[in-house]
Amino acid sequence: MWRHIASNAVTFLIVALFLLGGAILWGQGQYRGEGPLAQAICLKVDRGSTMSRVSDDLAKQGAISSPSVFRIGADYEDKTNQLKAGSFLVPENASMEEIVSIVTRGGASSCGTEIVYRIGVTRATVQVRQLDPSTNRFVEKASFNPEEEEAPAEYTRVRGESDTRYRVALAEGVTSWQVVEELKSVDLLIGDVSEVPPEGMLAPDSYEITANDTRAQLIQRMMDAQQRRIAEVWAQRRDDIPLKSPEEMLTLASIIEKETGVAEERRQVASVFTNRLNQGMKLQTDPTVIYGVTRGEGVLGRGLRRSELRRETPWNTYVIDGLPPTPIANPGLASLRAAVDPDETPYIFFVADGTGGHAFAVTLAEHNANVARWRQIEAERANN
Template identity: 40%
Template sequence: MTDQIPPTPTPASAPPPAKPAEKRRTSRHAHHPVIVAGSAFFTLLLIAIVLGGGALWYGKSRYYAPGPLAEDKAVVVPNDYGVMDIADLLVKQGVIDDKWVFVGAAVGTRASGKLKAGEYAFAKGASIQQALGTLVSGKVIEYTVTIPEGLTSDQIVERLTEVAELSGAIRQVPREGSLMPDTYKITRGTTREDLLRRMMRTQDATLKEVWAKRDPDLPLKTPEELVILASIVEKETGVAEERPQVAAVFLNRLNKKMRLQSDPTIIYGLVRGKGRLERPLTRTDISTPTPFNTYTIPALPPGPIGNPGRASLEATAKPAKTKNVYFVADGSGGHAFAETLEQHNRNVARWRQIERDRKIDPTAQPAGTSGTTGATAID
């Protein structure tokens, strides 16, 4: 068998030679400055969006997260503090632990101009949201100042001086009887002068109202006389339901041109409202004239002997309908009332027996207690 020789390829059957790759030309517009700048801008915008989204997520989580306070805390925000100052203060006081989230939230919610000065209570674990809301609300901590009925103006000024939440000095002691004893709400930093002005306004309004509703046949010519007598009623009894009866006794005495014979007026004449008489009243005290001693003057004293409360003003303006002109302590904290001297003497005898049983000095009445009108008098 003869070997076959493969045929030699002819040009017609050979594969065509490969063409060299064409070189792609870059567009002239790809390097245009506007295109480059636009591309960079959108790249930066994308990065900003990613970062901003992350920051927003972080800030939001910190905004609502519980704060570092381990227990409730009061913080005073001064008047001249801006949002940055307040943020620094809250961080320093341990209320929040992220100053910039607080500032960002205050600015972002347009609350930065609504933050109010004052003393605020922040709850344990308060979030930045809650802390910001507390400051925007303006609900500052309130304190109460209670002024008991019957205190003199000097004694009231002394009490206000001792209230740490109040500020400022009192330049002048108010006129006796011009202040309304009550419980007043204040905020830290309220001035003592401001509180006194509130007390005077309250007294003025109360006196006008009570005077307008007074019994028409009272032997009192002016609202000032009502205050004078009410201040004596206030000092004479601490039993609320007795006030109209005590007021009636004094008013009946005024109608009969009798001396009031009130022990608290003796005390006021001796100390002039500067404090208490730290000893019992004596018979010498009773017989020694002063402008306020109603055992020696035949009328109302020249001014109040303290600051009466509303109840005493009302009792004096609308007294009980009785003919009693005497009363004396009954040993139970109240008083025994009498229309005649004979009845009164019996009541006095009972009181003297109580004094002996209790080993109380019968020649003296303890200063600062309820008076014993007529007990040491001869009429």
């Protein structure tokens, strides 16, 4: 009888081990296999939340098939106590293993709401936007000019949320003075900037910031980024360009930046200035004259006067030969590249063509005809 009992016990143990092994394999497959999420979601994890609460939330949103397997897997990987607060983008069909990694690895939130402080050439704006997980695109929720408008309720609401992210976005072509002035109104930042950085030495880009970052630290990040770009682009320059130093490249790039907002034109515009420098012609570009009037402190807001075109300043390229002594704005990476790799064209003239771009010309007669067409367009617009 005891032999029979022992035999049954062994059989039972074998079956139990087999079932346990099968359960483990099934659990591993569930944990590591493709998840059921049909469309990406933004998962918000509040401060003080638990893995149990997160697993229930994921199950309700159809991101995981089993909250218990999710929790067991997180515990097995020793990540249960590593849960981070924030808003995290969970891609479609993400496995439980991938989701556990997403919510425990730390770093900035990858979705949710952003407040972007935009510093533009003519105005500054504050934009509240939210990532749509289904398209991976941001949707604007509110926008206002802090100098002219009161902050909307949406801004005030998300400004106090723990998972809101913040950015300062610097447009190509802004001046260093504009950047310093506009950073004063970014209330997330602290501290003062002791002096305006050298013109051209701030890299236009988007910079993530956090509460109590200092303005001086952010300025230094912008300067470091621009210095890296300058070194990288100068190292890739063509041998035949009429530029003797990285400083001259930066100055020419700033002029290109101010002359065209059309990306496809940058190298053509660069070719005009390169041809003029090679031929010993004056650059004769209005943005340099404007800089001589404003010194980069604000927008001129009107057309240039004849007296200003004739006035001798270090930046008036209708009067001086060659490049001005400093950049006239902060150029972006594309304009830096255009300065050292211009198109090969015979052009030495260009003028606005009414579409936002320019009409290029080789001879003065062609240029005068282009100017006449532009003036006609201006007159027609003025009458409408």
